[in-house]
Amino acid sequence: MSDEQEYEQRPFRSRNSRMHEKPRGRFSFGRSSHNKGHKKPKAVENVTIDQRETSRPVDVKPIDNQYTPKFNMEHSAVKIRAEHVSKRFEMLQTRSDKLKALFNFRQRNQNYFWSLRDVSFEVLEGQTVAIVGLNGSGKSTLLKAVSGFIPITSGSLDVNGAVSEISVNAGLRTNLSGRDNIYLRMYMSGFTKKQVNERIGEIIEFSELGKFIDQPVKSYSSGMRSKLGFSIMIQTDPDIMIIDEALSVGDSTFAAKSFAKIQEFKERGKTIFFVSHSDSQVAQIADKVIWMHYGQLIEFGDTKVVLSKYQRWQRNFAQKPKASRRRYMQNAKRKQAQFDPAVVSDDTPLVNLDLSPKEQRRAFLFGTARSNLDQIHFGVVNWAIVGGLIGLFMAVSLYSIQVASQTRNAAAIENAKILKKRELDKQKRSDQDRKKDAVESSMDSMIAPSVDDAPAYVAPTVPAVTPSVSSSSSQAVVPTPVTPPANDSNNSQPPVDNSNSDSGTNSDGDNMDSGAASPTDGNNLEH
Amino acid sequence: MNSLIQVLIEQIKNHQIAQRIVKYDRRSSSQDYYLGQVWEIINPILQVSVYFLMIFMGLRSYSDRAGGSWGFLSWMLVGMGVYRFISQTINVGSKAVKRQLGIAAKMNFPLSIAPQISLLSNLLPLYVLVLLGVGIRMYAHLSVHINLIALAYYFAAAVLFAYGMALLLSTLVIIVPDLSPLIGTALNMGMWLSGVIFPVESMSPVLMDILQLNPTYYLVYGFRNTLFGNEAAFNINWDNMTILFWTITLIILMVGSHLHLKFKSQFSEYV
Structure with a gap:
């Protein structure tokens, strides 16, 4: 089966939302949402031609006004593929509201904030991509979505390979020493003791911490922390490195060293995805730049082109009077709250034909935020067992x-x-x-008489x-x-x-x- | 059932990783003390001593239990060891996923082994207390039966029960954080209700019948009965209690693994 070969060639770790996915039977048992991305070819008898075509590669004639994934690219080269990714945060006042929202399927909450709006891009192997943009434009959200920390609301995001993220406080245990943190993080990435012992000298040397390595991390400065985090991360040898403003903390010598290391990684075909507010840094490392603007992707292209546009825009914006700047920002935020993925992404029908009419209605009415939860059913057999x-x-x-x-x-x-x-x-x-x-x-009294008695x-x-x-x-x-x-x-x-x-x-x-x-x-x- | 199998396979696959992490996990929780991890053993022993002094010396009500004061002390030590293992695993494990979430998301770290890590880190006090109890009994020349098969059975039962509870509660605590103080209280209460400190038989008979349904009672008395073999009330009702224990454990494991997998991708939205 050519279909099956095709699918095996795409080892994507997929975090598709419901929209781009085949509906799974109600009776299927729960499966991890991380492993289920591969659309299995359906049995031909059970499906009409129309339904099959949505999941088939491009050689099938696409139906008008229906989104067809571009699967005919060289799969091995694509490391991150985001298609119409939107991320909605619910602006709820209290935790109990959050809980209510979880269990209340009828009511539609109006207090949304779209942190990512219809973002699509593709990152190839060995590319270094910088994300630039104003504060609050969704850069960190995008990184978190790629690293898998937060689920996306709609669209599909495929990440191919092991991801390692580093931020200023890169998940270090503050009451452990630097050395213990190295062991802990390497162990968590699946290294054995022997492997860590081989690498720990290099890590300590790279981090420039010297004697401080045996001090608890809570006594470290932010620069030392990010240096340590970066040194550990490069040794865990991830396929995709995600760096959240951590490079801007270290001093210039360390930055130079890091850049050299990043160059080395690029040559080895690793993918690097980073956020930076330093334009010079971006120009120095990045091959491509994503310009995010209030949740939308304005432009994705070569560093020179996009960065110069972004800088021009920034200059213009900075020259405007304060009041108009504020008005502009408020306007942008309002748009972010009112965004509707159904309206914006014309070529991606929110209502996918893969879904049953009931599910279509539901997806249209309630968005797809909760569909991630629905993917794992507590099947009838499970109910029967528990009952x-x-x-x-x-x-x-x-x-x-x-x-x-x-x-x-x-x-x-x-x-x-x-x-x-x-x-x-x-x-x-x-x-x-x-x-x-x-x-x-x-x-x-009878001691006196004879024994015969x-x-x-x-x-x-x-x-x-x-x-x-x-x-x-x-x-x-x-x-x-x-x-x-x-x-x-x-x-x-x-x-x-x-x-x-x-x-x-x-x-x-x-x-x-x-x-x-x-x-x-x-x-x-x-x- | 599928999610349960998936979670259990994940446990076995990542057991090595969990075992390596345990050391640092323990260290980070006892870093600030001069005595460090020794407190993990001293603390339960101190607890037992306090209860022993209070009940044996003060109330003097259970001195007629077989073996006198040494017998009662070892009886209490084993019960405390088992119960503390379960309660600490549940208590720490229920917060473990929340605690590891920040780090785990930054690397390929399976979250479902977070409760396993807290379980492994609580094994040492269990071993020490049970060995101490057996040692005291041997010192006092009281009978000790070491039936390894029965011990392994109760150990596996304790591990599965504690892991299931920790997995279930770790998910629920993320969704409803208010649960975590309640868990602590419930576990404290459970210590008195599972016959750790004083024999359940000494309570009112109706209460005893109900308490015998409690899975921790089954584990605590199972260990004692295996080692010391004089729990008549436990032996009489053993078959029923076994069925009950495994039913509860299976339900907890199934629901826990299902909820864990279902909410795994959403955890960060609730923290």
Whole structure:
């Protein structure tokens, strides 16, 4: 399939918004929005010719008034391709408004601010592109969108390759030392310890930090921070470098060194994307310049041409009286708030034929800001699984509570029985003790008579001793403090016990034995 | 389910990276102390000592537990080790994505391993406390059963549960930042409700039945039962609790990974 080969050749990391994408089935499972950019060729039977053509390369006859991606370029050379990129920020007062906006699909919020309006450009491999423009014209937003930090609202933005961004505070941990930050950032970029150890000398040398490298970064000046950030970034060897005004912080020697390094990168075919307010810097490094103006791309072209135009405009603008300048800016800001991507980008129908009528309506009504969220569905199967799990949870928890209460009740009954029995035991034992005392006292009184009379005393003791057997059986079942009283009467018991088990003919003793064998010794209590 | 698998694969793939970062992550959180990372171990031990003095010496109510004071101390240490591992992972992990977001966006760093990093950095106190508990028990000549399979099972269960909670809450905290103080309070409460400090059996029986549904109870008592093997109430209801634990964990993991992937590209808009 030529189609498939074509697709494999484009390893774009894509952050297309919904508009340029095939609608995905409601039943599809969630997939990362970063990996899903490649439009898979649909099964031919399922689609009409018209639908297929939107996603096919250019050799198919384009339908009038329909946007067809220019996929016939040399794919490998294009590093960043932005097509009609717009970025809308919602000007909400509080966080709760933000939350409401997230869940409120009906109401359309009017407080928008379009930071990027219909920006299209293409950056080839090995190019260095500078973005110039006034403050607040969307330069940093564009960089952030390219680096993937913020999602775009509409249009499509394909970035091909690993991106590394550096800004003045390039994500350094301020309470770690410079050296630790080097390790941390290199590790985060996926380097191993060995690789970092190989490079760390070079990084420290390039950063010119010297002894300060072991000081916490919070003690660094902004120049030192950006120097460190830049030194780390060039060693992580990204395909696309994104530099946000970080070059203007260092001193001129460091700047010269950086430029040399950037030249080296350019020769190696790396793409550099940077923002600078220094025209001389731009003229020195950049091949091409993007002139941003209140969210719109005014011109994209060779450095000399665009930069001279931009400088001319700046001079003119600076000469104008203050009031008219302010009026101009206010006007521009108002336009930025009222921008409608449907009106501006004529050749990109906001309502793409790829979308179902319902989705078209929705895209038209609500914009596409929320469509990124919709891309990952919680599929029916997932709902079923979660529902089943919740049901199982409820059932088992109820069941286990019920079982626990039942066992508890049973245990309570058991306990009550044991207590009752213990009381009975106590009573009987005290009886027995009394009798034993009586026997002993009688024995004391009978020391004088002969030993032959002794059996006469044994006979009455037999019924009196039997309770001690029942007490020992209750001990076997429940290890509760019945032991101490049993120990007290230990001295006299063992011989008597034996005599009892020997005298099996005794009906009373028989009963006791069976009671000890059966688990429900509560029967014993009945009599 | 697909997002769960995707997230788990991401975890395994980037495990090496996470392991390398842990050291610096820990260091950055304890950089200002003279004792540095030693506090990670001292702190829970101090906590246990305070509770031990308070309850054992002061209230003197659980001295009849098997093993007397040493037994109770080791019982508490293991419970505290397990619970602290879970609660710290959830607490730190729920803020981890927010914290790493600024750096992560500037390089190709998978955000879903941020909770894994906080999980790994909390493993050391768990090991130390459990070993200490076992050591004390051995010193007191009390029985210790070391069943490695059961230990591995409860360890895996604890890791999955803690990771799932951290992943779910890290997404929710970005969308609704007000949750983060609530998480701290809930985790504090959870310590008392999962029988870390005093046995759940000593509470009212109805409360105990309900508390047994709590997944942290399952983990805390699972570890204790494996090591010391005298948790009768736990053993009776083990099968039901196992089903409950894995149901909850699976739900948390599924919803957490789904929300994470769904909101990943939008995170920066909410920070």
